[in-house]
Amino acid sequence: MLGLPIRPLGRVESKEDADSMDIGSWLTALSGTLTDEIVPLALLFAASVVAWAVARWWLVAAVGRLIERSETTWDDALVEHRVFVRLAHVAPAYVVHHWIGAIEGLPDDFVVFVQRVALAVMVVVVVVTLSSLLTAVNTVYSKHPEYRHRPIKGYVQVLKLVLYSVAAISAVAILLDRSPLIFLSGLGAMTAVLLLIFKDTILSLVASVQIASNDMIHVGDWVEMPQCGADGDVIDIALHTVKIQNWDKTITTVPTYRFINEGFKNWRGMSRSGGRRIKRAVHLDVSSIRFLDDEEIDRFGRWALLEDYIREKKKEISEHNARVLESSAGGPPAESDGAGRPREGAARADLRLLTNVGTFRAYVFNYLKQHPKIHDRDFTLLVRQLPPGPEGLPIELYCFSNDQDWVRYEGIQSDIFDHILAILPEFGLRAFQSPTGHDLAALREAAGRRGD
Numbered sequence: 001m002l003g004l005p006i007r008p009l010g011r012v013e014s015k016e017d018a019d020s021m022d023i024g025s026w027l028t029a030l031s032g033t034l035t036d037e038i039v040p041l042a043l044l045f046a047a048s049v050v051a052w053a054v055a056r057w058w059l060v061a062a063v064g065r066l067i068e069r070s071e072t073t074w075d076d077a078l079v080e081h082r083v084f085v086r087l088a089h090v091a092p093a094y095v096v097h098h099w100i101g102a103i104e105g106l107p108d109d110f111v112v113f114v115q116r117v118a119l120a121v122m123v124v125v126v127v128v129t130l131s132s133l134l135t136a137v138n139t140v141y142s143k144h145p146e147y148r149h150r151p152i153k154g155y156v157q158v159l160k161l162v163l164y165s166v167a168a169i170s171a172v173a174i175l176l177d178r179s180p181l182i183f184l185s186g187l188g189a190m191t192a193v194l195l196l197i198f199k200d201t202i203l204s205l206v207a208s209v210q211i212a213s214n215d216m217i218h219v220g221d222w223v224e225m226p227q228c229g230a231d232g233d234v235i236d237i238a239l240h241t242v243k244i245q246n247w248d249k250t251i252t253t254v255p256t257y258r259f260i261n262e263g264f265k266n267w268r269g270m271s272r273s274g275g276r277r278i279k280r281a282v283h284l285d286v287s288s289i290r291f292l293d294d295e296e297i298d299r300f301g302r303w304a305l306l307e308d309y310i311r312e313k314k315k316e317i318s319e320h321n322a323r324v325l326e327s328s329a330g331g332p333p334a335e336s337d338g339a340g341r342p343r344e345g346a347a348r349a350d351l352r353l354l355t356n357v358g359t360f361r362a363y364v365f366n367y368l369k370q371h372p373k374i375h376d377r378d379f380t381l382l383v384r385q386l387p388p389g390p391e392g393l394p395i396e397l398y399c400f401s402n403d404q405d406w407v408r409y410e411g412i413q414s415d416i417f418d419h420i421l422a423i424l425p426e427f428g429l430r431a432f433q434s435p436t437g438h439d440l441a442a443l444r445e446a447a448g449r450r451g452d
Contacts, residue, residue: 040103040104041103044095044096044099044100044103047095047099048091048092048093048095048096049092051091051092051094051095052088052089052091052092054091055088055090055091056085056088056089056091059084059088060084060085060088063084064079064084067079073140073143074140077136077137077139077140078133078136080136080139081132081133081135081136081139082132083129083132083133083136086125086128086129086132087125087126087129089121089125090122090125090126090129093118093119093121093122093125094118094122096114096115096118097114097115097118097119097122100114100115100118101115116174116175116177117175119174120170120171120174120175123167123170123171123174124167124171127163127164127166127167130163131160131163131164134156134159134160135156137156138152138153138156142219151212151218151219151237153236153237153238153239154204154205154208154212154237154238154239154256155208155239157238157239157240158205158239161201200240200255200257201239201240203255203256203257204239204240204255204256204257205239206257206260207256207257207259207260208237208239208256210260211237211256211259211260216259216266217234217237217242217259217266218234218237218268219234219235219236219237220233220234221233221234221266221267221268221271222266222267222268222270222271223244223264223265223266223267224264224265224266224267225244225252225254225258225262225264225265227262228252228254228258229246229252230244230246230252230254230264231244231246231247232244232245232246232247232252233245235251237256238256239256240255240256241253241254241255241256242254242255242256242259270404271404273400274375274402274404275375275379275400275401275402275404276400276401276403276404276409277398277399277400277401278374278397278398278399278400278401278412278413278416279396279397279398280396280397280413280417281386281394281395281396281397282394282395282397282417282420282421282424282431283391283392283393283394283395283431283432283433284357284392284393284394284395284424284429284430284431284432285392285429285430285431285432286388286392286393286432287430288356288428288429288430289355289356289357289393289429290355290356290428291353291354291355291356292353292354292355292356292359296356296428297310297314297354300359300363301314303363305363305366305367305370306359306362306363306366309359309362309363309366310354310359313354314354317352317353317354320352321351321352324350324351325351356427356428356429357385357393357395357427357429359427360395360424360427360429361383361385361395363423363427364383364395364397364420365381365382365383367416367419367420368381368383368397368399368416369381371416373401373402373403373412374399374400374401374402374412375399375400375401375402379399379400380398380399380400381398381399381400382398382399383395383396383397383398384396384398391432392431392432393432397416397420401413
C-alpha cells in the first residue's frame with residue numbers, strides 16, 4: 001500500500017497469523033491505536049494551524065509593511081505576485097513533518113507515511129513559490145525601459161516547466177521512497193512520446209530564442225500577418241503564443257513558431273523613422289488632358305507654387321522649339337511666343353508644348369514640398385504618372401507624413417487629397433469615375449433634346 005513497508009499492529013503470535021492479517025484487520029488495528037493518540041494528533045494539527053496563521057498573518061504582514069516603507073519598486077512585485085503568501089504554506093507542513101515523530105505510540109509506518117506526505121507538500125509549495133518569484137522577476141524586468149522591448153516571458157515559462165517537472169518527479173519519489181534517478185532513467189525510454197507531447201513547446205522554445213536573438217518582434221510593435229487574421233499591436237509575447245490586439249480591438253493569438261515558419265510584416269522601422277508613408281493615386285479622365293493655351297500659361301505663371309516651374313519650362317521649351325524650327329527650315333528660327341510656339345503657324349507635332357497634366361504634377365509636387373506635415377528631406381517625395389488603364393490615368397503621390405499617429409495621419413492624407421480633387425478644374429482636368437445614375441440621366445436628357 002503506497003509502496004511503504006507496513007508492519008502489523010498489535011501482538012502477533014505467529015508468522016501464519018501475520019500472513020493471514022489482511023488490510024481490513026490492519027486498518028482496524030490502526031484505528032484502535034490512533035484512538036489512544038487522538039489528543040496528541042489534535043494538538044499537532046492545532047500547532048500546524050497556528051504555525052500557518054503566524055506565518056501568513058504575522059510574518060507576511062510584517063514583511064509587507066517593510067516593503068511598503070522601502071523606496072525600491074522591485075520588492076512590490078514580490079507582494080503583487082504573492083510570493084511570501086505562498087511560502088507561508090511551508091510552515092504547517094514543516095511542523096507536521098518535524099513533530100509527528102515525537103508522538104509516542106504511533107505506528108512507525110504511519111509516522112513515515114505522514115512525514116513523506118509533509119515533505120512532498122513542502123517540495124510542491126517551494127516550487128510554486130519559485131514560480132511566483134520568476135513571475136515577479138519578469139514583471140520587474142518588463143517595466144525597465146531599457147529591456148521592455150526584449151521580453152523574457154518565454155524563458156521564464158521554460159524555467160517554470162522545468163521546475164514543475166522536477167517537483168512532480170521529486171514528490172512521487174518521496175511518496176514511493178524511491179530515488180528520483182529511477183524515474184529519470186525511465187524517461188529515456190519515453191523520449192519519442194515526450195517529443196510528441198511537447199512538440200509545440202519545443203518548437204516555441206526554439207522560435208522564442210530566434211525571435212529574441214534576431215530582434216524580430218517587441219511588445220508594442222505593429223505587426224501585420226494576414227494569413228492569421230492579425231493586424232495590430234503586439235501586447236504579449238509568451239513561450240507558446242504571441243497576442244496581437246487588432247485595430248478593431250479584437251485579439252488574435254498566434255503560435256510563436258509561426259513567426260519563424262511564415263512571413264509577417266513589422267512596422268517598427270516606420271515607427272522609428274519618424275515618418276509614415278502616403279501612397280495613393282488620383283485617377284484622371286484621359287479625355288480631359290490637353291495642351292495649355294497662352295492665357296492659362298500666364299495665369300499659372302502668377303501662382304506662387306508654379307512661378308518658377310513656368311518660367312523654367314517656358315525657357316526650356318522655347319530653346320528646344322527654336323532648334324527644331326531652325327533644323328527643319330534650314331535657316332534662322334522664326335519668332336516664337338512665350339510658350340515656344342512659332343507665331344506664324346500652328347503647333348507642329350515635333351514641337352514641345354506645356355500640358356495641363358504636366359503642370360498639375362508640378363503643382364502637386366510643390367504643394368507637398370511646402371506642406372508643413374510632409375517630410376521634404378531624407379524621405380522620398382515624388383508625384384509620378386502610372387500607366388493608364390480602364391480607370392483613367394493614375395497620378396500617384398508618394399511621400400511621408402511627419403506625424404505617425406493613425407488618426408492625425410489619416411486627417412493629413414485626407415486634407416491633401418481634398419485639395420487636389422478641388423484644384424483639378426483649375427487645370428481643366430477631371431477626376432475619373434464610373435458612370436452613375438446621374439450621368440446616365442443626363443445622357444438620356446441630352447438625347448431627348450436632340451430628338452434621338
